[in-house]
Every structure is written in structure tokens, then in C-alpha cells.
Amino acid sequence: MSHLVRAEFRRLVATRLWIWAVVAAVVFGGGLVGLLTVIGPENVNPPLPGMDTEAGIRAVLGLAGFGVIVPALFGATAVTSEYRHRTISTAFLFAPRRWSVLAAKLLVYLVAGVAYGLITTTTAGIALYAGMAVRDIPAGATLDVVVGLLLRLVVAMAAYTVLGVGIGALVRNQVIALAGLGAYLYMGENLLLFIPEVNTAYPFLPGGATAALTNFTALTQAAQGAAGAAPQLLSPPAGAGLLIAYAFAAALLAIVLPQRRDVA
Numbered sequence: 001m002s003h004l005v006r007a008e009f010r011r012l013v014a015t016r017l018w019i020w021a022v023v024a025a026v027v028f029g030g031g032l033v034g035l036l037t038v039i040g041p042e043n044v045n046p047p048l049p050g051m052d053t054e055a056g057i058r059a060v061l062g063l064a065g066f067g068v069i070v071p072a073l074f075g076a077t078a079v080t081s082e083y084r085h086r087t088i089s090t091a092f093l094f095a096p097r098r099w100s101v102l103a104a105k106l107l108v109y110l111v112a113g114v115a116y117g118l119i120t121t122t123t124a125g126i127a128l129y130a131g132m133a134v135r136d137i138p139a140g141a142t143l144d145v146v147v148g149l150l151l152r153l154v155v156a157m158a159a160y161t162v163l164g165v166g167i168g169a170l171v172r173n174q175v176i177a178l179a180g181l182g183a184y185l186y187m188g189e190n191l192l193l194f195i196p197e198v199n200t201a202y203p204f205l206p207g208g209a210t211a212a213l214t215n216f217t218a219l220t221q222a223a224q225g226a227a228g229a230a231p232q233l234l235s236p237p238a239g240a241g242l243l244i245a246y247a248f249a250a251a252l253l254a255i256v257l258p259q260r261r262d263v264a
Helices: 002-013 017-039 054-084 088-094 098-135 143-171 174-193 198-204 206-214 218-227 236-259
Strands: none
Touching: 002 017, 002 098, 017 054, 017 098, 054 088, 054 098, 054 143, 054 174, 054 206, 054 218, 088 098, 098 143, 098 236, 143 174, 143 206, 143 236, 174 198, 174 206, 174 218, 198 206, 206 236
């Protein structure tokens, strides 16, 4: 297993994928949060609470949660690229116990997801306080509240990376897996939220669990205005538990599915 983990790590750093992931982390973290802080969330449409309130701080930092698409695609690529370039056959021949190959990928990309989350949240925190300094406004939340929110984002990023690995093992076709993930995370769940009655399922989906974990209620509030009613999000601990359960199920799929499936 140690050889497989080292091999997977070398494979990761040998590609440009990690570079683009770092760039995306900075953009979704420092870029998005910094831009909204300077503009002022109260000046967007629909307006959000100001930065001098805790609700405003939560709304701005919660926007960094939209970056979960990156670790999800990151994890999916870990598996689908092997099928696309047909290197998975070599990996399975090197380690006939297929579960160990996928377990090594899960471990390496879990660490990569945590690293992505730390880069995202660090740049988001710096951008948040830098933007408030530029505008000369006081922070509406204490440092421990901000740090707590940022750490929750790290948990979400790590969970979505594992989810991506599971989806990649399930679908295997790189184009379908990446396009499907992007469409679902950016369109599917968000559209569902604006359909009356049907949107009651939203809190129990990965997006709803993420919103609960990070206390990001802007989407549900927008749905309340458009759909007439919005579902009640779970509590942050329940959201964290549900998201981790999704990640665990995805990891289980990633390990079990390739056991008896043809490689081609």
C-alpha cells in the first residue's frame, strides 16, 4: 500500500492538474470573497447583509463554498483519466488487488482535498480582512467565528474530493463524469431549490448539506422569494454528518465497483 500511495502521489505532482487546482482555490477563495467584500454584499442584487454583521460575514465566506466543484472534478479526474489513457490496466496488473489501487487514490486525493480547502480558506480569510480594511469597516463576527466557518469549508472540500473519486469510479468516462458533475452541482441542485414542493429534498442533497455546514442561506432565501417557500436547512453538525456520509458512500463505491468490472 505504501508503494501505491507514493506512486499515486508522484502521478499527481507530475501533471499540471494540481497547478490548476491551486489557481482555482485562490480564485474561489481570495478572488471571489475579496471582490464581494470590496463591492459590499449589501450592494448586490438581491442585497445581502452588510459586512458589519455576522450574517454578512457568513454570506460572503459561504460563497467560497461554490468552489467545491473543483475538488469534485479533481477527484473524478483521478480515476477517469486512468481509463481514458488506459493506464488503469497497468495499475491493476501491478497490484492485482484492485481495491488497494482505489484505496491509495482515495487517501492521496483526500489529502489533496484538505490542501485545496486550506488554500481556499486561507486566501479567503486574508481577502476578507484586507477588503474590510480597504473599506474601513469593522468585522461583524469575531475571529473564532470566522475560523470556524473556514474550517467547515475545509471539511466540505475534502468530502467533495472523495465524492469525485467515487463518481469517477462509477462513471469511468471522463467527459461524461466531468460534465455530469458540473451540470448537477451548478444547475441541478440549484434549479431543484426553486421548484415548490420538490425543493423539500434539497437539505438532504450534497449541496444542501454543504449549505447547512457553512451556514450559507443566501440560496434558500432567494428561493423563498421566487418559489414562495424554502426548505429548512439542517443544523451544521447534521450537515457535516450527511456530507461525510455521502463521501463514505462514494469511497465505498470507488473500492467495490472495480472489483468485478471489465477494465475496458
